[in-house]
Structure formats: structure tokens, C-alpha cells
Amino acid sequence: MRRVGIHGTEPLYGLEATRSIERTASSALPPHTLMARAGLRVAELTRALAPHARCIWIACGPGNNGGDGLVAATHLQHFGRSTGGLPDIVVTLCGDPARLPPDAAHALQQALATGLQIQDAPPSSFDFAVDALLGIGCRRPPEGLLADHLRILRSSGAPVLSVDLPSGLDINTGVLMRAPGENPQASQERHTLSLLTLKPGLFTANGRDEAGQVWFDDLGVPPCDGVLAQAQLICEAPHSTAPRRRAHATHKGSYGEVVILGGQDIAQAGAGMTGAAVLAARAALHGGAGRVYVALLGETPGEPAVRWDPECPELMFRSVAALMSSALMQTAVIVCGCGGGDVVAELLPAVLAQAPALVLDADALNAIVKDSHLQARLQERSASGWITVLTPHPLEAARLLGSDTATVMSDRLAAAQHLSDRFAAICVLKGSGSVISAPGRMPMINASGNAALATAGTGDVLAGMIGSALALPPGSFEQTVQRVAGAVHQHGRLADRWIQTAHAGHLTASMLAEQAL
Ligand SMILES: NC(=O)C1=CN([C@@H]2O[C@H](COP(=O)(O)OP(=O)(O)OC[C@H]3O[C@@H](n4cnc5c(N)ncnc54)[C@H](O)[C@@H]3O)[C@@H](O)[C@H]2O)[C@@H](O)CC1
Numbered sequence: 001m002r003r004v005g006i007h008g009t010e011p012l013y014g015l016e017a018t019r020s021i022e023r024t025a026s027s028a029l030p031p032h033t034l035m036a037r038a039g040l041r042v043a044e045l046t047r048a049l050a051p052h053a054r055c056i057w058i059a060c061g062p063g064n065n066g067g068d069g070l071v072a073a074t075h076l077q078h079f080g081r082s083t084g085g086l087p088d089i090v091v092t093l094c095g096d097p098a099r100l101p102p103d104a105a106h107a108l109q110q111a112l113a114t115g116l117q118i119q120d121a122p123p124s125s126f127d128f129a130v131d132a133l134l135g136i137g138c139r140r141p142p143e144g145l146l147a148d149h150l151r152i153l154r155s156s157g158a159p160v161l162s163v164d165l166p167s168g169l170d171i172n173t174g175v176l177m178r179a180p181g182e183n184p185q186a187s188q189e190r191h192t193l194s195l196l197t198l199k200p201g202l203f204t205a206n207g208r209d210e211a212g213q214v215w216f217d218d219l220g221v222p223p224c225d226g227v228l229a230q231a232q233l234i235c236e237a238p239h240s241t242a243p244r245r246r247a248h249a250t251h252k253g254s255y256g257e258v259v260i261l262g263g264q265d266i267a268q269a270g271a272g273m274t275g276a277a278v279l280a281a282r283a284a285l286h287g288g289a290g291r292v293y294v295a296l297l298g299e300t301p302g303e304p305a306v307r308w309d310p311e312c313p314e315l316m317f318r319s320v321a322a323l324m325s326s327a328l329m330q331t332a333v334i335v336c337g338c339g340g341g342d343v344v345a346e347l348l349p350a351v352l353a354q355a356p357a358l359v360l361d362a363d364a365l366n367a368i369v370k371d372s373h374l375q376a377r378l379q380e381r382s383a384s385g386w387i388t389v390l391t392p393h394p395l396e397a398a399r400l401l402g403s404d405t406a407t408v409m410s411d412r413l414a415a416a417q418h419l420s421d422r423f424a425a426i427c428v429l430k431g432s433g434s435v436i437s438a439p440g441r442m443p444m445i446n447a448s449g450n451a452a453l454a455t456a457g458t459g460d461v462l463a464g465m466i467g468s469a470l471a472l473p474p475g476s477f478e479q480t481v482q483r484v485a486g487a488v489h490q491h492g493r494l495a496d497r498w499i500q501t502a503h504a505g506h507l508t509a510s511m512l513a514e515q516a517l
């Protein structure tokens with residue numbers, strides 16, 4: 001058993017793949033072996049997480065997830081007996097004992113044979129709970145008595161260990177099917193022990209909040225040949241993208257150029273977005289790009305309102321006209337959007353036609369939505385081997401797909417992949433568990449980051465960081481995808497580091513940008 005989210009990458013298996021692995025493993029082992037192993041692991045982790053608990057509630061459901069809970073309860077009771085009767089183990093079972101599936105029925109039989117009693121109701125108070133109500137077999141919102149138990153469990157404030165999946169969480173999408181009237185405690189300590197496989201739903205959409213700290217045990221079953229993972233979890237920046245010690249004999253030209261095109265001036269409709277471009281530029285600079293330029297949109301020609309950034313004088317400001325006619329359009333990574341407003345739409349045809357490496361964010365994405373010629377251009381760029389990275393949040397993704405935010409959020413992996421396929425681009429679908437996808441490749445889910453990033457400008461910082469990652473000498477398309485994933489991971493990692501070390505106050509996008517490398 002191990003804690004997940006620290007090292008390397010992890011394959012994530014959806015429902016069909018997990019069921020297939022389970023079938024293959026079960027048929028090669030004596031009956032009930034997997035459940036016996038699963039229940040023992042749950043008991044061991046419960047003891048490790050709650051060594052001083054006085055009362056542990058084990059809430060079991062009507063399927064094999066409940067069976068895991070029953071095996072765990074049997075062990076915990078046994079441990080308790082050998083240490084003088086504590087903790088008190090209270091077991092409930094939602095579901096008809098006569099209709100349990102064979103593994104769970106066997107677990108119940110064994111539990112009863114050791115003297116374990118099934119209680120009619122949850123304990124009036126408990127200091128740790130095991131959620132063994134529903135696992136991968138949940139396909140509809142919890143209902144009936146099971147929903148009542150889930151409500152009690154999630155509103156109690158006591159730490160919870162979910163067996164395999166938090167009950168009601170969709171294994172593939174991470175969407176939580178909530179019990180009616182459920183009022184979860186956001187501050188509740190949560191753990192999930194994922195069994196046999198790690199599942200995509202644990203790491204995106206509602207998954208991160210519901211699962212809490214994820215643990216994994218493969219139940220002694222080695223990875224199955226021929227069973228395809230649905231996605232990959234990035235717990236560490238890919239090796240090829242980690243910041244490396246720079247060779248001595250290098251110069252600023254060795255680390256590439258980034259141009260930020262955005263930051264609408266306040267003269268345009270009275271709405272100034274200059275800060276967005278400056279944040280992206282600072283992030284690109286701190287992210288390691290050799291030279292960073294900023295071209296602000298909507299300024300009066302010949303009279304740039306912003307000539308330099310006193311906080312970051314390394315940034316070089318250019319007028320849009322000078323930039324568009326310069327060689328930078330071909331040599332630099334162009335990061336376009338970032339507070340670009342409506343003006344950006346006028347420039348996009350030229351940008352798409354000239355820039356071999358392009359990151360499109362925010363207003364640039366909205367402009368693409370409105371123009372089918374620009375959409376066709378994206379396909380042509382890919383055919384020429386040019387790189388386009390789209391960095392939508394769910395609403396922008398919905399606009400690009402002609403759907404709505406709820407549909408995007410109902411399957412974030414599919415939405416990102418759909419965007420990549422449709423626009424022949426690398427896509428970073430932002431949000432809890434950002435998804436990185438590319439045409440014809442397995443999508444990735446980023447494991448780093450936290451809610452400190454939920455503040456204005458952090459998306460601009462990400463766009464700048466992706467820009468600097470792409471500014472390094474070009475590699476294969478696969479390396480490019482890895483670099484984008486590395487930048488996304490690093491962006492989240494900075495926020496993780498910040499909450500571990502900061503004493504007070506909120507993380508701002510400027511603080512994030514300054515630490516970008
Ligand atoms: N069979 C095996 O070999 C193993 C199974 N394992 C465990 O078994 C789980 C999967 O077991 P199952 O396939 O039985 O599925 P679950 O135990 O997740 O749930 C299926 C049962 O819940 C009921 N149900 C589904 N949705 C409901 C809802 N919304 N409200 C109320 N009842 C609902 C179904 O009618 C069915 O009775 C895994 O998540 C894992 O915990 C592990 O022990 C590993 C080995």
C-alpha cells in the first residue's frame with residue numbers, strides 16, 4: 001500500500017478496464033481472495049489513520065464494496081479484542097443480507113461467525129468512519145437508507161476512509177452523485193484507499209475534494225497486459241521538463257523567446273486588462289525564457305500607454321504593429337489572449353498564419369469560437385507541424401465545443417480530448433485536476449495544485465509558463481506535450497509549496513509568477 005501523488009506518473013483505469021482486471025485476477029486466485037486482501041488493507045489503513053479512535057463506524061453497502069467493509073470490520077474487531085476492547089467497532093449494513101453478491105455474502109458469513117454484530121443504526125457519535133457503501137458499482141445517485149447513512153457520514157466532521165471510491169463518485173468522470181439533502185463538511189479529513197487500480201474519477205471534477213488523500217493497493221495483482229489505461233496521472237514534472245542546471249556555455253538565446261500578445265488597454269471600452277499580459281510575461285520570464293516581449297492591444301498607435309514594467313524591467317515592450325512585422329512572429333512562442341479583449345480577434349488570422357508555436361488563452365479562444373475560418377486554420381497549422389496549445393477553463397471549453405459548462409464538467413477527460421481532436425491542438429482544460437490532452441494520445445490529469453489558485457490572473461501565469469516551456473529548442477511532438485504537462489504540473493506545485501510554507505494571506509497571481517521556475 002502506498003500514498004499516491006508524490007512520484008512519477010500513474011496509470012488510471014476506468015470502469016471497463018478495472019472490471020476486466022478484476023475478472024482476470026479473480027479467475028486466477030482462490031475464491032474470495034481479492035476481497036480478503038482488500039478488507040485486510042482497509043483495516044490496516046484504518047488502524048494507521050485512527051490509532052486512538054474510541055468508536056469506529058463501518059458503513060457497509062449492498063455490494064462488494066460493503067463486502068470489503070465487512071472483512072475490514074472483522075479484522076478491526078479482532079485487533080480490538082487483542083488490545084483490550086478498544087476501539088468500539090459499529091457495523092451497519094444497507095441492503096438485504098440475502099441478496100449480497102457472492103463475495104460479500106461470504107464476507108458477512110465469516111464476520112457473523114466471529115461474533116461481529118450488525119447494528120440497525122449508526123452510532124450516535126463516532127470518531128472515525130469507513131465508507132464501504134458504494135464503490136465502482138454506483139451508477140445512480142444514492143437513495144434510501146444508504147443515502148441517509150451517507151448524509152450522516154459526510155456531515156459528521158469525523159475523518160472518513162472511503163473504500164475504493166467515495167460513495168457516489170463516478171469512477172470515470174469524478175462527478176459526485178450526491179445523496180439528496182447532503183450537506184458535506186468541506187473541512188472533513190478524507191482518505192480513499194483505491195483497490196486494484198487507480199481511477200481517473202479520484203483526481204478530477206469532484207474527485208479531489210471527495211477523495212482527500214488517495215492511497216493505493218494493487219492487492220498483489222500485477223498490471224495486466226492488454227488492458228488500456230484511460231488516462232495518466234502526473235504526480236511529478238516529467239523528467240524531460242524538470243528545471244535543469246544550465247550548461248555554462250549558454251546565453252539568453254539558448255532559452256528562447258516568448259511574446260505575450262494581449263492586455264487590452266483601458267482606452268478600449270473603458271476596460272483595462274494590461275495586468276493579464278504583464279502577469280503572463282513575468283511568468284514566462286521567471287519560467288526561464290531567454291527574452292520576453294509584451295505587445296499590448298488597443299493602445300493608441302504611436303503612443304504606448306505602458307512603456308516598461310518597473311517591477312520587471314527585463315520585459316521588452318513592443319507596439320503591435322512593430323511586433324506583427326518582425327521576425328519574432330516566426331522565432332518566438334506567441335502567447336495570445338491574456339486579457340486581449342475583442343481586439344485580439346482582428347489579429348488572430350495573422351497570428352495563426354505566422355506563429356509556428358502558439359498558446360491561445362482566454363479572449364483568443366472566444367474569438368476562435370466565433371470564426372469558422374480560424375477554426376479551419378488550426379487544423380492547417382497542425383498539418384504543417386506547427387504547435388497550438390489551447391488553455392480553456394470549462395466555460396471557454398464549452399463555448400469551443402458548442403455545449404455548456406455542465407456538459408464539459410460531466411466528463412472533463414472526454415471534453416479535453418474532444419477539443420484536441422476537433423482543433424488538432426494540445427489542450428489544457430483547467431480546473432480541479434487539470435486535463436492535458438493531445439490528438440491521438442492518452443490524456444493526462446495533473447495531480448498538483450490547490451484552491452489557492454482560485455484567484456484572478458493565475459490562468460495568465462499558466463499561459464506564460466507554458467510559453468516559456470515551449471520556448472526551449474523544439475523537440476518531438478511527444479516532448480512538446482510533455483513540456484506543456486510539465487508547466488501545468490509546476491504551476492500547481494508552486495501553489496502546493498505556497499500553502500505548505502505561507503504563514504498568512506492569499507496567494508496572488510503576481511506572487512505565483514515570481515516563483516514560476
Ligand atoms: N469482486 C471482487 O473481486 C472485488 C471487489 N471489490 C470491491 O467491490 C466493489 C465493487 O462491487 P460491486 O460491483 O458489487 O459494486 P458496489 O458495491 O459499488 O455497489 C453495487 C450495489 O450497490 C447498489 N447500488 C448501486 N447504486 C446505488 C445507489 N445509488 N443507491 C443504492 N444502492 C445502489 C447496486 O444495486 C448493487 O447492489 C469495488 O469498488 C471494491 O470495493 C474489491 O474487494 C476487490 C475485489
Ligand SMILES: [K+]
Nearest residue numbers: 131134163165
Ligand atoms: K466507498
